[in-house]
Amino acid sequence: MSARNRARANPNQDADEERRLWKEIKDKAKDVDVMVARSNDIGHEILKAETQQAALLDADKPSDPVLDELLEKLYRENVKICEEVSQIVEGKSNDTNLLDSINILAGLREASQEHAAQMQASQSHRSASGKLSRAPKKVSGKPGSAIAVTTEEIDDTSAAPSPRINLGPRLTAKEKTSRSGSIATTREASVKIEDGAESVASSADGTSTAAGPSKGSSSNRPSNRLVLRLNEVVFCRHDMKSANPKNLPEGEGILCRVTAVIGEGKQRRYEVQDADTLGEPPPPQRASVAQLLQIPESNKGLQDLPAKKQVIAQYPDTTTFYKAEVSEPWKAKDIANDKGIMVRLIFQEDVEAREVERRFVLLDGK
Known part of the structure; x- marks a missing residue:
């Protein structure tokens, strides 16, 4: 019997693991969102400084050393941010990265749904055969015994619901692209809670890898992305x-x-x-x-x-x-x-x- 079809012994433990993973995903996503926001701000600062430098060059004036030093500082900071974002999203280390956490959580949710479907089918079968009929009420009006409630019902109600994960096609494990020799500059994830309408959706479209062109070409390419x-x-x-x-x-x-x-x-x-x-x-x-x-x-x-x-x-x-x-x-x-x-x-x-x-x-x- 494969692990996929084997009944899980402790639904509460699985629910706790799902909640822990969900919290970890949200925390990492918030960190990436802060980095992306800072990278966007750096992009605006770079564009402003390059525009000022280009104006000096167009007026046949010498370049401003202060602006040159500022641009170098911004380029290095933006490259560092891009590398950190890449490490969090799909970095190869002993720690679980964001994409791995999402895939693990999706697998747990799929297993939970299969288990719930199996239990529901089992209960329906037993109800049809009369095994789940409630105890008859007594003549005195006192409530009947609750012993007839099955352990399956207790297990189903004890496991708290955990967030459902919707994975886009670009985040599946099979389509994760190789990172050899390159800096990943993007993050795309869509993770949402089914009942609470809470979502974490982030994209690093605005994240710019500013390894920056040389100063002489800044007027030709006023962009913070190389x-x-x-x-x-x-x-x-x-x-x-x-x-x-x-x-x-x-x-x-x-x-x-x-x-x-x-x-x-x-x-x-x-x-x-x-x-x-x-x-x-x-x-x-x-x-x-x-x-x-x-x-x-x-x-x-x-x-x-x-x-x-x-x-x-x-x-x-x-x-x-x-x-x-x-x-x-x-x-x-x-x-x-x-x-x-x-x-x-x-x-x-x-x-x-x-x-x-x-x-x-x-x-x-x-």
């Missing part, structure tokens, strides 16, 4: 957590091209490939939005770099980015001069300064 095109040039930071400890990659990351855009909207994923055109290219790899940073198409309007500024930059004649320090100040207003687009840097473990095009010099916001 959206890349096919063949677009990006910086891809190494994922040290999944790297082989015996064969760690060099530097901080590599220059890549987007070779595939997988999915749409909040389910969008990217595959990237080393931008080196010499020799046989390595196979494409899947990258999370948090690893990617757009390389500006132009050097115009990029942030000034003071001396001693810590950056990561593309090492000359390679596609690898290393940590470096600005040796001479670079100003956007001097871009029209000879070598105005080049920044003089001293890379780690180097002695002599080297020149790198400004758009391949990124702020080290790790």
Whole structure:
């Protein structure tokens, strides 16, 4: 006999477990709703700051360092929120995530309904055969004995009703998408109490993964969601957590091209490939939005770099980015001069300064 058809010994215990799961689901959903609301607020702040920065650039004025620092802070905070939401909704850890809790609760409710249907059918059969007839009233008018009430009736009335779960097709266990190499940025759940009309419905359509474009492209894409095109040039930071400890990659990351855009909207994923055109290219790899940073198409309007500024930059004649320090100040207003687009840097473990095009010099916001 399968576990599905086996009678449950203690309906009260199952009802308590269902109530506990329901409370856990509501608490997690409330936490996610708070994060989504904060992410939406960050999106408005990013759009406002990018608009102000774009206005300065359109007026041929230098970029505002205060706005640049604010944008970096907002980008990092939004990425962190998206990762936390993803961990709560479908994170892989020892703790039960939100989707697992919903599926478990749905299974318990299905088993409860089957058990109730079996008991009802059993009672109907016994009633038809006369086994559940009430005791006759006495002539004196005193109520008859209540001993005739069966244990099945007691069990049915003792188990308190628990919330019914309606699972949408996107939350079934079979259709949970793989999260390898990507940040999940969405949550869709619809959980409602049948009798109390209480519901928890949340969607992270407004949640934005703001791994943010470089400052020079903020005027071209005033959006807090990183959206890349096919063949677009990006910086891809190494994922040290999944790297082989015996064969760690060099530097901080590599220059890549987007070779595939997988999915749409909040389910969008990217595959990237080393931008080196010499020799046989390595196979494409899947990258999370948090690893990617757009390389500006132009050097115009990029942030000034003071001396001693810590950056990561593309090492000359390679596609690898290393940590470096600005040796001479670079100003956007001097871009029209000879070598105005080049920044003089001293890379780690180097002695002599080297020149790198400004758009391949990124702020080290790790």
